[in-house]
Amino acid sequence: MNSIKIHPLDNVVVALADIESGDCINADENKLCASEKISRGHKIALTNIKENSPVIKYGNQIGIATCDISAGSHVHTHNVKTALSEDTKYEYHPVLNSLPKLDGKSFMGYRRPKGKIGIRNEIWIIPTVGCVNSVVEKLAKDNQDLVGGNIEGLYAFTHPYGCSQMGEDHATTKKVLASLVRHPNAGGVLVVSLGCENLTQAEFKEELREWNGERVKFLTCQDVEDELSEGRKLLEEIARAAQESVREEIDASELIVGLKCGGSDGLSGITANPVVGRFSDRLISLGGSTVLTEVPEMFGAESILFNRCKDSATFYKAIDMVDSFKKYFVGHGQVVYENPSPGNKEGGITTLEDKSCGCVQKGGSAQIVDVLGYAEPVKTKGLSILSGPGNDMVSATDLTAAGAHMILFTTGRGTPFGAPAPTVKISTNTALYEKKAKWIDFNAGTVAEGKESLDEAGDRLLDYVLKVASGEFTKQEEDGYREIAIFKDGVTL
Numbered sequence: 001m002n003s004i005k006i007h008p009l010d011n012v013v014v015a016l017a018d019i020e021s022g023d024c025i026n027a028d029e030n031k032l033c034a035s036e037k038i039s040r041g042h043k044i045a046l047t048n049i050k051e052n053s054p055v056i057k058y059g060n061q062i063g064i065a066t067c068d069i070s071a072g073s074h075v076h077t078h079n080v081k082t083a084l085s086e087d088t089k090y091e092y093h094p095v096l097n098s099l100p101k102l103d104g105k106s107f108m109g110y111r112r113p114k115g116k117i118g119i120r121n122e123i124w125i126i127p128t129v130g131c132v133n134s135v136v137e138k139l140a141k142d143n144q145d146l147v148g149g150n151i152e153g154l155y156a157f158t159h160p161y162g163c164s165q166m167g168e169d170h171a172t173t174k175k176v177l178a179s180l181v182r183h184p185n186a187g188g189v190l191v192v193s194l195g196c197e198n199l200t201q202a203e204f205k206e207e208l209r210e211w212n213g214e215r216v217k218f219l220t221c222q223d224v225e226d227e228l229s230e231g232r233k234l235l236e237e238i239a240r241a242a243q244e245s246v247r248e249e250i251d252a253s254e255l256i257v258g259l260k261c262g263g264s265d266g267l268s269g270i271t272a273n274p275v276v277g278r279f280s281d282r283l284i285s286l287g288g289s290t291v292l293t294e295v296p297e298m299f300g301a302e303s304i305l306f307n308r309c310k311d312s313a314t315f316y317k318a319i320d321m322v323d324s325f326k327k328y329f330v331g332h333g334q335v336v337y338e339n340p341s342p343g344n345k346e347g348g349i350t351t352l353e354d355k356s357c358g359c360v361q362k363g364g365s366a367q368i369v370d371v372l373g374y375a376e377p378v379k380t381k382g383l384s385i386l387s388g389p390g391n392d393m394v395s396a397t398d399l400t401a402a403g404a405h406m407i408l409f410t411t412g413r414g415t416p417f418g419a420p421a422p423t424v425k426i427s428t429n430t431a432l433y434e435k436k437a438k439w440i441d442f443n444a445g446t447v448a449e450g451k452e453s454l455d456e457a458g459d460r461l462l463d464y465v466l467k468v469a470s471g472e473f474t475k476q477e478e479d480g481y482r483e484i485a486i487f488k489d490g491v492t493l
Helices: 130-142 167-181 201-208 227-242 272-285 302-306 312-331 342-346 352-363 392-401 430-435 454-469
Strands: 012-015 043-045 054-057 060-065 106-111 122-127 154-156 186-193 216-220 248-251 256-261 289-292 368-372 383-386 406-411 423-427
Touching: 012 054, 060 352, 106 454, 122 130, 122 167, 122 227, 130 154, 130 186, 130 227, 167 186, 167 201, 167 392, 186 201, 186 227, 201 216, 216 227, 256 272, 256 352, 256 392, 272 289, 272 352, 272 406, 272 423, 272 454, 289 352, 302 312, 302 352, 312 368, 392 406, 406 454, 423 430, 423 454
Parallel strands: 122 154, 122 186, 186 216, 256 289, 256 406, 289 383, 368 383, 406 423
Antiparallel strands: 012 043, 054 060, 106 248
């Protein structure tokens, strides 16, 4: 099969492999030949599409034809435009889907105080201000000898903030850093301050509210003669406490998994994203939790996603989240619909609606139980929607701060970065999996090749996730790629 019709209502098909001019397209009962060369992931008109008529993919309008398009022709940015605008009206039409029934599953993880669980036992170094980034990097580099036994890693997470910020930006930085300190994947944390920054140590402790004094230590560089030797002493104390943690069997219902995509292509919504959606449904069926973010990449797909909200209050909370992001765009003089990157477009994604309809496939078919603010912790088991932008590093940090134990990251083009939480890279196509074997953990391209169904790939992904939760390193972890990026909207003093 060289192409696929995703939904019965679609008037386009997607090429699963490069198609030459004249090749037969076998995605529908009607015989159709390509009138030009079509690259993998790109769309082909299944029927004649009149100018100003809707282009339908995923059973949803993804744009408007800007000219007459003949059956067999390439359908892309040269002949399609977005139909989105800043003003959209929404109505709640509840949809309830059944989930697969699975036998109970478990993994080997770490039990933390107050019922929390972790899937890693690492030491994290968190700077409260960017002025001490070099210090925390050197502390992490010079003290790797503390890794071993039950301690699985020692990492510093640098950022440029913590001073010269006001209002919401200051509060956001404080909230995200405190969430990282509380993250259960950290068996111990060293918080490093300078001493004269806006985000004072006293203010940060007030944000934390409470902490375990054996596992969380504080260092203010201006208060000591040698911050590196003092930092070493504190890290040694943290390491002694962290070594006491041991893995034990934990029910899969305790897992929280973040869902993210980046470097998408035309196969993202056909292979990797729906495979992740199948995984999400399976984990939720087991009593676990998943978190979907990237609000701008929900624009145009709201009806697909939000009608699954558990009630009207949750639905309108989701709509308010979308409207707030639209106002954020407009307030900065930007349109809401110019989102697909050059790489996205090269991979076959035409409009934001096209991208969004593929993006939300990661949420599977489960009911949406909650809508969370930026970096707000997950409170309810099931599928939650988290407010955050599409940017890979910012949204992955957002997911980690919300409590995700790991992040499933689908990609059609590849990326090496990793969040503080283990970041599983899932390729949409086998060519990427083979080319970037050092980046990609899981290949969903098998679905496009007809080697397994979406459900079979979802089962395989669930098994892999439980292995990662039990301690198997991702490619990103093997290379030590860990970083954070904090959302910023206001002025810098």
